[in-house]
Amino acid sequence: MENGSKMKALFIIINAGYANEVVSLLREAGAKGATILNSRGEGVQHEYFMGITVDSEKELIVCVVEETTAEKAMIMMKERKGVQPHVRSVCFTMPIDTVVGLNMPFLNPADDKE
Structure with missing residues (x-):
């Protein structure tokens, strides 16, 4: 188990289509x-198109980094991207507390064929 440096889980929720730029x-x-996860926003009013509810498509980016890297990334995002109303993101x-790397060969589907 790794306890040496301060680690942070960095979460970025952003409108769909901007994840590659953020990564x-x-x-x-x-x-x-x-890790990029497709998600849906539920905190804002729904938009309607021809009587159909249009969900707010989002992407959740999760990254485990050292504390200094998280701070640097947040500053860079704020300085470079600023406040852009069409992006609507939160970071x-x-x-x-603890990070453990897992190597689970028993989950490898190739092993099942033998």
Whole structure:
């Protein structure tokens, strides 16, 4: 288990279509990678098109990084992207107490064929 440096889970919720741009910025800040999840916003009023409710499509980007990398990434996003009404994003961090890397070969589907 790794307890040496302060780790943060960096969460970025952004309108769909901007994730690749944000991940590029995260890598520039020092992140090794990120996970992108498709999601749907429920906090705003729904828009309607021809009587049909149109959901607010979002992307959730999750990245586990050192505290200094998280701070750098958040500053870079704010400076480069600023407040853009069409992007509608939020970024926050949560502390991580312990990180464990898992290698689970028993989950490899190729092993089932033998």
